[in-house]
Amino acid sequence: MIETILLSVLIVRTTWRIFLEVLNLLHSTSPQVEIPEVLKDKLTPELLEKSKQYLKDRTKLRILSETTQLVVTIYLVLQGFPRLERLFLAYSPLLQAFLFFGALGTIFYLVNLPFRLYSIFVIENKYGFNTATKRTFLRDQTIAVSLILVFSALLIPVLLWLLKHQVWWWQASILTFGFILFFWFIQPTLIAPLFYKFTELEDEGLKKRIKELIERSSAKIPKIYVMNASKRTKKQNAYVTGIGRSRRLVLYDTIMNYPSDELLAVVAHELGHHVKKHIQKNVILFSIYATILLYLMNFVYQHILKTNAFDVQRPHTIFVYSFLFVSTISYFLEPLVNYLSRKMEYEADLFSVELLKNPAAMISALKRLVKENLSNANPHPLYKVWYYSHPAPEERIRALSQVQ
Numbered sequence: 001m002i003e004t005i006l007l008s009v010l011i012v013r014t015t016w017r018i019f020l021e022v023l024n025l026l027h028s029t030s031p032q033v034e035i036p037e038v039l040k041d042k043l044t045p046e047l048l049e050k051s052k053q054y055l056k057d058r059t060k061l062r063i064l065s066e067t068t069q070l071v072v073t074i075y076l077v078l079q080g081f082p083r084l085e086r087l088f089l090a091y092s093p094l095l096q097a098f099l100f101f102g103a104l105g106t107i108f109y110l111v112n113l114p115f116r117l118y119s120i121f122v123i124e125n126k127y128g129f130n131t132a133t134k135r136t137f138l139r140d141q142t143i144a145v146s147l148i149l150v151f152s153a154l155l156i157p158v159l160l161w162l163l164k165h166q167v168w169w170w171q172a173s174i175l176t177f178g179f180i181l182f183f184w185f186i187q188p189t190l191i192a193p194l195f196y197k198f199t200e201l202e203d204e205g206l207k208k209r210i211k212e213l214i215e216r217s218s219a220k221i222p223k224i225y226v227m228n229a230s231k232r233t234k235k236q237n238a239y240v241t242g243i244g245r246s247r248r249l250v251l252y253d254t255i256m257n258y259p260s261d262e263l264l265a266v267v268a269h270e271l272g273h274h275v276k277k278h279i280q281k282n283v284i285l286f287s288i289y290a291t292i293l294l295y296l297m298n299f300v301y302q303h304i305l306k307t308n309a310f311d312v313q314r315p316h317t318i319f320v321y322s323f324l325f326v327s328t329i330s331y332f333l334e335p336l337v338n339y340l341s342r343k344m345e346y347e348a349d350l351f352s353v354e355l356l357k358n359p360a361a362m363i364s365a366l367k368r369l370v371k372e373n374l375s376n377a378n379p380h381p382l383y384k385v386w387y388y389s390h391p392a393p394e395e396r397i398r399a400l401s402q403v404q
């Protein structure tokens with residue numbers, strides 16, 4: 001029974017994903033669709049055409065990747081997982097788990113690799129966004145894989161220890177919470193510097209203005225860094241990260257050529273996230289979310305254990321089935337997560353305007369972002385509800401124009 005349910009949810013999720021992609025593409029590239037009024041001064045018909053083409057290329061790749069992943073996952077569910085389990089049965093329980101997760105990780109990595117390579121070196125290259133060389137890519141991959149190996153070596157024994165308990169969801173939930181806090185603390189100081197170079201902001205004039213802004217916003221952010229994002233992309237961003245002493249404001253070097261009032265508006269938006277405690281709220285929300293999912297996983301786990309479903313017996317294999325089951329279902333909660341995220345983005349925009357009293361600068365920065373990142377000017381409403389963690393630029397601009 002549970003076999004049929006798992007296969008059904010996998011198929012329903014992929015079908016729904018592809019449906020949303022096609023719906024969004026047809027809507028956004030339809031010839032009747034016009035440039036939104038608020039974007040008309042920045043977005044020429046040529047740019048609109050280019051952004052439609054960009055969307056088309058990415059959507060096609062996504063549909064192909066979704067379909068491939070579904071086929072591979074169905075094979076693994078029906079045959080792959082049990083076969084892999086049997087392959088390593090002669091070893092100790094810990095080694096079995098390491099080999100099993102290692103094999104799975106390798107399979108998923110290799111299945112995704114061609115899509116990732118095509119996305120970066122063909123699509124992003126074609127539209128002039130990619131600046132990463134093959135060498136940088138290889139270096140990033142080596143570091144990322146090494147990090148995964150280190151974290152797996154630490155976490156797999158913990159997982160096996162947890163699975164020995166009949167009820168493990170609440171212990172797992174406490175550990176997850178601890179791990180998130182730990183990760184947030186080390187991410188800016190230990191992880192991110194493995195990939196990017198961070199230098200303290202040198203422009204004294206700008207530094208002074210940003211520090212003033214931080215002080216006025218009553219945020220406590222001791223350091224401002226510039227990150228060499230341009231080594232990989234031309235896309236633009238800024239963020240506040242870290243907990244306690246590791247907290248910092250990070251500016252992509254790609255936004256350093258913004259006019260200073262626009263740059264300050266973006267910084268004020270990021271400060272808004274901080275002052276309105278969005279990071280803390282996200283950590284709490286995520287913990288509640290994770291607890292619910294872990295509870296469900298424990299439930300599915302016990303069910304598989306009792307019914308001998310899927311013809312597997314080792315705790316790590318049963319765990320993978322319950323994880324796959326619950327993570328597939330959780331896709332249908334994405335609209336809720338993104339709804340909360342969009343609310344926070346509006347709040348941060350509003351904060352930026354309150355702090356700087358300059359909505360025009362934020363509007364202008366958003367228009368620049370649409371133009372330079374070739375953002376989709378006309379996403380389908382349902383696609384926005386499902387996937388957009390930020391309100392569409394057009395909506396943010398309209399909301400900002402109403403604040404006076």
Ligand SMILES: [Zn+2]
Nearest residue numbers: 269273345348
């Ligand atoms: Zn934001």
